[in-house]
Amino acid sequence: MATAQQDTSLMANAIRALAMDAVQQANSGHPGAPMGMAEMAVALWGRHLKHNPADPHWADRDRFVLSNGHGSMLLYALLHLSGYELPMSELRRFRQLHSKTPGHPEVDVTPGVETTTGPLGQGLANAVGMALAEKLLAAEFNRPGHTVVDHHTYVFVGDGCLMEGISHEAIALASSWKLGKLVALYDDNGISIDGRVEPWYPDNAGLRFAAMGWQVIGPLDGHDIAAVDQALQQARGSAVLPTVIICKTHIGQGSPNRAGTAKAHGEPLGGDEIKLTRAALGWSYEPFVVPEAAYGGWDARPAGARAQADWQQRFAAYAQAHPEAAAELQRRMAGQLPSNFAQIAVDAITAAHTKAEAVATRKASQITLEAFTQALPEMLGGSADLTGSNLTNTSSTPPLRFDEQGAVVIGTAKAGASPGVIGTGKAGAFPTVSGTDAVGTVDRVQIGRHINYGVREFGMAAVMNGIALHGGYIPYGGTFLTFSDYSRNAIRMAALMKKRVIHVFTHDSIGLGEDGPTHQSVEHAASLRLVPNLDVWRPADTAETAVAWTMALGSTTRPSALLLTRQTQPYLPKAGLDEISKGAYVLAEPSEVGLKKKPQAVIIATGSEVMLALHAQAALAERKIAVRVVSMPSTTVFDRQSVAYKKAVLPAGVPRIAVEAGVTDGWWKYGCAAVIGIDTFGESAPASVLFKHFHITAQNVADTVRQVLRR
Numbered sequence: 001m002a003t004a005q006q007d008t009s010l011m012a013n014a015i016r017a018l019a020m021d022a023v024q025q026a027n028s029g030h031p032g033a034p035m036g037m038a039e040m041a042v043a044l045w046g047r048h049l050k051h052n053p054a055d056p057h058w059a060d061r062d063r064f065v066l067s068n069g070h071g072s073m074l075l076y077a078l079l080h081l082s083g084y085e086l087p088m089s090e091l092r093r094f095r096q097l098h099s100k101t102p103g104h105p106e107v108d109v110t111p112g113v114e115t116t117t118g119p120l121g122q123g124l125a126n127a128v129g130m131a132l133a134e135k136l137l138a139a140e141f142n143r144p145g146h147t148v149v150d151h152h153t154y155v156f157v158g159d160g161c162l163m164e165g166i167s168h169e170a171i172a173l174a175s176s177w178k179l180g181k182l183v184a185l186y187d188d189n190g191i192s193i194d195g196r197v198e199p200w201y202p203d204n205a206g207l208r209f210a211a212m213g214w215q216v217i218g219p220l221d222g223h224d225i226a227a228v229d230q231a232l233q234q235a236r237g238s239a240v241l242p243t244v245i246i247c248k249t250h251i252g253q254g255s256p257n258r259a260g261t262a263k264a265h266g267e268p269l270g271g272d273e274i275k276l277t278r279a280a281l282g283w284s285y286e287p288f289v290v291p292e293a294a295y296g297g298w299d300a301r302p303a304g305a306r307a308q309a310d311w312q313q314r315f316a317a318y319a320q321a322h323p324e325a326a327a328e329l330q331r332r333m334a335g336q337l338p339s340n341f342a343q344i345a346v347d348a349i350t351a352a353h354t355k356a357e358a359v360a361t362r363k364a365s366q367i368t369l370e371a372f373t374q375a376l377p378e379m380l381g382g383s384a385d386l387t388g389s390n391l392t393n394t395s396s397t398p399p400l401r402f403d404e405q406g407a408v409v410i411g412t413a414k415a416g417a418s419p420g421v422i423g424t425g426k427a428g429a430f431p432t433v434s435g436t437d438a439v440g441t442v443d444r445v446q447i448g449r450h451i452n453y454g455v456r457e458f459g460m461a462a463v464m465n466g467i468a469l470h471g472g473y474i475p476y477g478g479t480f481l482t483f484s485d486y487s488r489n490a491i492r493m494a495a496l497m498k499k500r501v502i503h504v505f506t507h508d509s510i511g512l513g514e515d516g517p518t519h520q521s522v523e524h525a526a527s528l529r530l531v532p533n534l535d536v537w538r539p540a541d542t543a544e545t546a547v548a549w550t551m552a553l554g555s556t557t558r559p560s561a562l563l564l565t566r567q568t569q570p571y572l573p574k575a576g577l578d579e580i581s582k583g584a585y586v587l588a589e590p591s592e593v594g595l596k597k598k599p600q601a602v603i604i605a606t607g608s609e610v611m612l613a614l615h616a617q618a619a620l621a622e623r624k625i626a627v628r629v630v631s632m633p634s635t636t637v638f639d640r641q642s643v644a645y646k647k648a649v650l651p652a653g654v655p656r657i658a659v660e661a662g663v664t665d666g667w668w669k670y671g672c673a674a675v676i677g678i679d680t681f682g683e684s685a686p687a688s689v690l691f692k693h694f695h696i697t698a699q700n701v702a703d704t705v706r707q708v709l710r711r
Contacts, residue, residue, distance in 0.1 A: 007297050008225050011046060012038035013281045014081060014294040016254050019073040020277060021287040022094035022101070024268045029095060029103065032251035032264030033071030036222070037156060037187050040247050043228035044154055044185065045078050046297070048236070052304030053083035056111045059333050060311050062151045063114050063130045063470065067123025068158035068187065069104040070266070076101045079112040081290070081298035086111060088288055107469065107497050115469050116497050119489050121164030122462045124184065127155035128174045129466020129475075131182035131242070136380070136400075137472045139408035140445050141329045146318040148311070148329070152181045152236065159190065159197050162205060169459025174242045175213035178406035182242040183235045185228075188219060189251040195262045206246055215241040222247025240406035254281045325444070332378045333471045335500070335556055344375045345550040349577055352542035356571035361564040361607070362506040364545035366391035372549060373397050377444065379553075380473040382451030383504075384460050389566075390478030390506050393450045400448035411446040457483045461490035461503070468499040474553065478504035480512075481521040481563055484528065494559040495533040501559040502552045508538065508563040509661040510694065511608055516684030521563075525606075526666040528561050529635055538563040538660075539633045540610035541572045547580040548633060565608050567687055572610060572631070583637030584649050590626035593618050599628035601705050602650060604658040604670065606632050613659060615698035620705055627705060628654075635666070655708045661696050673708045676701060 015038040023029035050062040066075045073094065079086045086100060093099035100110045104118030114130070117123035131153040138149040161167055174182055186205060190197055206216045215238050217231045228247060235243035252264025255277045269277065278284070285291060319326035331338075338344070348371040352364070359367070373379045373396040381397050383390045393399075401409040453460040457479050464475035484491065484505055494501040510520045528536045535558055537548035545564070552560035572587060579585035587610065590599055605613040610631045617627045630649055632638055638646070650656060650670065657674045658667035664677035678694050691697060 007293070008039075008042050008046070010291070010294045011042050011081075011297045012225075013254070013283050014290050014298070015041060015074060015077045016281060017278070017283050017285065018077040018080070018091060018288070018290070020269050020274050022073050022076070022091050024271070024274060025092060025287070026095040027268055029073060029268070030070040030266050031073065031269055032191070032258070033068055033158065033187065033189075034074035034077065035255065035264070036189050036249040036251045036253045037071065037074055038253065039223045039225045040156065040185055040187065040228055040249070041074060041078055043225045043232060045082060045300070047229050048232050049154065050151060050307050051112075051300060052308045053079075053085075053112070053301050054305060055308060056084065058308050058311075059471070060149065060151050063127070063153045065115055065117065065123045065127040065130070065153070065155040066105055067117055067127070067155050067161045068120065069117030069123060071158070072101070072103065072105050075105050075113065076110065079110065081295060082300040083298075083304075084112045092288055115466070116493060119493065120158070120160040121162075121166040121170070122465075122490060122493060124155055124157050124161050125166055125170035125459055125462030125490075126466035126469060127153050127182060127184070128170045128179065129463035129468075130470040131174065131179040132177055132463065133467045133470035133472055134181060135177070135179060136408060136447055137329070139410065139447050141325055143318070143322055143325070146314070146321060148315050148318045152183060155182075155184050156187060157184055158187045159192055159201060162186070162203065163201055166458045166462060169456040170463065171209065171212050171214065173453070173456065173459060173463060178240045178402050179242045180238045180240045180406055183232065184242070184244045186244055186246045187222065187249055188246050189249045191251045191260070191262055191265055193262060193266055205244070209244045213241065215243040216246065217243060218246035219248050220246065222249035223253060256280050328377075329472070332473070335471060337553065338376065341376075341554070344371065345546075348372065349543055349546040349550065352546045353574075353577055355542070357542055358568055358570045359542065360566055360568050361539050361541070361545050362389070362391050362566060364539070364542040364569075365504060365549065365562060365564055366394065367542065368546045368549045370394045370396070372553065373449070376474070376553070377449075378473050380449050380451070380467060380475050382453050382460060382475070382477040384453045384457045384477065384479040384483070385455045386479055386506075387450070387452070389480070390504055392476065392478040392504050397449040400451050408447050411448070451477070453477065457486035458490060461487035461501075462493070464501045465490055465494050465497070465499060468494070468501050469497070474500055474502070476502035476504055478506060480507045480519060481505035481524050482507070482519050484524055484561070491528070491534065491559065491561070492531055495531050498533060498557040499559060500553075500556050503559065503561040504564065505561055506564045507566045508607060509565070510678065510682045510690045510696075511565055511567045511661065511687045513566075513687040513690065514684055517681040520682035521662070522678050522681055523663045525563055525660070526663045529666055533558045535560040535634060535636050536563065537561070537634045538607040540605075540607050540631055541569055543571070543574070543577055544580055544631065544633045547577070551581055551634075551637065563607065567608065569608055570611055572614070580633065581637075582641050582645060583634035583639070584630055584632035586628060586649055587631040588614060588617060588629040590617075590621065590628065593621035595621050595624065595626045597626045599651070599654055600626050600709060601655045601657060602628045602630055603701060603705065604630045604632050604650075604656060604667070604672070606660050609659045609661055609696065612696065612698045612701055616701035616705065619698060619702045623706075625705065625709065657701070657705055657708060659696070659701050661691070661694070673711070674704050676704055
């Protein structure tokens, strides 16, 4: 026992030493949290976490999230010590340009990092999404005698994570979904940057989690590895309730003068204090030197290789018994669309063009979703309590529900229904549907695929990030565009992480009418377009909406936002469909309104304002003024096109006039001579009245073109 205690102390102190050395060398960082959570990490990573450092992307690994991402050196130390491809040279380059050890953990930068964390609370919500994805995949793909999806999600959280409001949203959703394989370890050290948190953080965390339906373990001594180990064993035994383990710790543990103080939180310990800490810990090694005994205690490669080999053997047996399901699971975990997706998309776009329906683009979105959700079982939708307004549900995506035992409610196929259309059935059973669909002949277990997120826009967005990070599903979720402000930072994180997450934002302008300026999106389209790596679509009709969905589903390295109208939009007559995917295209030349002459001006419009541009073009034609109309459903996609294509759409030397029912600033970059928009907040009135009040009319567009040409 003495040897075991010595070994675990050596393992914990290796984390402390690496944390204080790296932060000191960088002269920047947060050493206190890693030093305080070292024993928690030994208990979890040393005794419970199922992972293989040789294959960070192994599908059935446990997921670990460091939600309090400022303590990034804890994770970097763990990855290095346990055998991931993260050499000591990278720890020495902590927080330096192009290193694999950035200031906060970043997915796809550092092997073994599951999500980008730093904005507090979002890592917890990501973990909820990961745990949900695991549970749904298990229900969908596991078969009697074949369990190939079976892993836990662990998340370390700090005081700051739980102070953020998103934690409330995430905790409630985890309980609603009965995520028994989700385990949170709360580093309850009582310290933040401003000092001891009692004056501004009076929460009883245990009572809060318990009230929300979690299993609560502790408070316990977070520096007692055996106690944390026992708590983890208890947590792993929960089949229904998510678990929080409250670990009382001392920030900066081991530092004689900084432990338990705000000084340990966000600044280096300093050379003198590090010497004192080394002496207090009995750590006689030079900076960035770790003894072989510590490496030996941490090395997870042998156990990881055995665990993955065992899983591969079981998966091989599964593939032999259920070859179609195995191939489907592999495809989806790889993030690949069905092989016939291109044809599915062509059919959906062509159908929209052929029918030429006059509907709101939110309805156009639902029409497109009917085709895509039936063909793509990985599409997992939802809405933040606005399903009837966002129209994110389809006949293939009934509500996701769980029984009292926490099992996913499994549906059975309705008689005569296409694969993917389900009714209700007994939970825990394994009814399947056999038939040919987009992915071939499959034996598919039917689960609900539309999530009622409740009024939790931020939580929904961050949970969707977690689902996308886990793999196996393409998440999409809806709310009003004005509420994108609530979820803004999670949208930004999806863009930063380059993950395919699709946001459906309806009621996209003053066109929603009487609800007034609190709900009318004026600055939101422009604001979202500023987010790097986010594709923003504001389609004008059913065909443009179908193209927007096609592009969003095919965009594997960036999220998308679809901005959709409440009000009905006519179908726009167009010669072809191919160029819509380029973000902007020539919708109507002067010849289409009877003028055989080159354009004297170009009107650029998006969404509900495109029809105004066409009406203005017709009115101007009566005065023999030739105008080209360009529909630009996605400025972000158009901006990535070749210079030649941009010039073909927006020819040099021809005045440009943009029109959009929103703020005008973003349009001047296209060299516009005038921009028609709204640089104030809206008003409460019927939509038709508002468009006239704000001069978003065909007449004003035509008058503006004439004024520009007179200059």
